[in-house]
Amino acid sequence: MQESMKLVADETFHDKQLRSVLDNTVDGIIVINSRGLILSYNKACEKLFGYSAEEAMGQNVHILMPSYYHTHHDGYINNYLTTGEAKIIGIGREVVGAKKDKTEFPMWLSIGEVIEDDEHFFVGILRDITAQKQHEAEIQKYMELLEHSNRELDDFVYIISHDLKEPIRGMHGYAQFMIEDYGDKLGEDGKAKLNSLLKMSIRMDDLIDKLLYFSRLDRIEMSYKELDINIVISEIIDLIEPMLKEKNASITIDTPLPTIKCDQARAGEVFRNLITNAIKYNDAPEKTVNIGVTTTHPDFGGENVFYIRDNGIGIPVKHYDSVFKMFKRLHGRDAYGGGTGSGLAITKKIISNHQGEIWIESKMGEGTCFYFTLAGRKGGA
Numbered sequence: 001m002q003e004s005m006k007l008v009a010d011e012t013f014h015d016k017q018l019r020s021v022l023d024n025t026v027d028g029i030i031v032i033n034s035r036g037l038i039l040s041y042n043k044a045c046e047k048l049f050g051y052s053a054e055e056a057m058g059q060n061v062h063i064l065m066p067s068y069y070h071t072h073h074d075g076y077i078n079n080y081l082t083t084g085e086a087k088i089i090g091i092g093r094e095v096v097g098a099k100k101d102k103t104e105f106p107m108w109l110s111i112g113e114v115i116e117d118d119e120h121f122f123v124g125i126l127r128d129i130t131a132q133k134q135h136e137a138e139i140q141k142y143m144e145l146l147e148h149s150n151r152e153l154d155d156f157v158y159i160i161s162h163d164l165k166e167p168i169r170g171m172h173g174y175a176q177f178m179i180e181d182y183g184d185k186l187g188e189d190g191k192a193k194l195n196s197l198l199k200m201s202i203r204m205d206d207l208i209d210k211l212l213y214f215s216r217l218d219r220i221e222m223s224y225k226e227l228d229i230n231i232v233i234s235e236i237i238d239l240i241e242p243m244l245k246e247k248n249a250s251i252t253i254d255t256p257l258p259t260i261k262c263d264q265a266r267a268g269e270v271f272r273n274l275i276t277n278a279i280k281y282n283d284a285p286e287k288t289v290n291i292g293v294t295t296t297h298p299d300f301g302g303e304n305v306f307y308i309r310d311n312g313i314g315i316p317v318k319h320y321d322s323v324f325k326m327f328k329r330l331h332g333r334d335a336y337g338g339g340t341g342s343g344l345a346i347t348k349k350i351i352s353n354h355q356g357e358i359w360i361e362s363k364m365g366e367g368t369c370f371y372f373t374l375a376g377r378k379g380g381a
Helices: 002-023 043-049 067-083 130-216 228-241 241-246 264-280 343-353
Strands: 028-033 040-043 094-097 104-116 121-126 224-228 248-251 259-263 287-294 306-308 357-361 367-372
Touching: 028 043, 028 067, 043 094, 104 130, 104 357, 130 343, 224 228, 224 264, 228 248, 228 264, 228 306, 241 248, 241 264, 259 264, 264 306, 264 343, 264 367, 343 357
Parallel strands: 248 287
Antiparallel strands: 028 040, 028 121, 094 104, 104 121, 224 259, 287 306, 306 367, 357 367
16 A cells, blocks of 8 residues: 555656656647647747647647648648658658737747557647747848849949950050051150050950959859869870970879869869969979879868879968959069969859868978868758
8 A cells, every 4th residue: 555655656756747847848848649639738838829738738739820730730640640651750840830819930840759558649849930030031131132242243343344454455556556656766765665554554454354254253154064183184284284394393193083073164274273373383493293182181071172282482371361362462473473363362263163162281481282172061052
């Protein structure tokens, strides 16, 4: 008798303990039977829906959802009890709840099942995600505004750049005309000034071309195809062979290179820009460029992380970010063969359009290594 009384007391204590846990849980927890009748309804549910436990208990769970969900809900339960095929049990999903005042709100619902004495009971864990959805909507609105702003900026750059080309070409043509037709009357100083004007107009035209190309990169539709990077590197080496001989430079392929899915023309431009830079910004008597790929980078486990390493002049740490800015040069305009300072900006833009990343490791006087991906982080975009 005492053992029976103790057992009853223990069960009563555990029931109270369970009820205390349920009533102090942040998430709403509800239990229904196979007919959809509410058997348990905690305090969090009272806050979520506005019904007290007394009002909700014994009612069909339909009262907690919009009317257009009633048929679907009954169909889910009947289908499961008939076929045993679980479509929503054991998973979480976003649904719409209905408060006592008929106000609808988004919520996250996870459903589990309990079987006791051949009777099916369903446990729902509910969470109001109104604030989360509002936050997501705000982010989406911000992203749309940012995208619109970027498009307008690209359009502005394109229009301005296009309109600038005509007067620049006119300046170049008139300077050339003056030298050819009036060179003997201008004297050496006059011809020198016109030649400087010619060089500046050519450089300005080149800058505008690069700016136009940079602004178009986001307009160009990417054409993704399988591309063997070994073939890409082989074609680049053939193309720059005269440069390799002139600069006493050599290229070594450290690892077998993969076949990846990317935009063939744009990906080839990335490798070409980085390889030519590795040779160009290099004052070593024997210039070396190493190309390879690793799949064991700690931040990109399993992904192809390419690298192009040289034994050149190096890049100061403080300039690791700025070298990727448009028209940014760390040296004089004509140093190391000159240029517009647009190559790395274009390279980064192409890689970004592939949902990839690029970064630098470098030591001054010893060389630089550019690492990059062309497929983005796993689980990313």
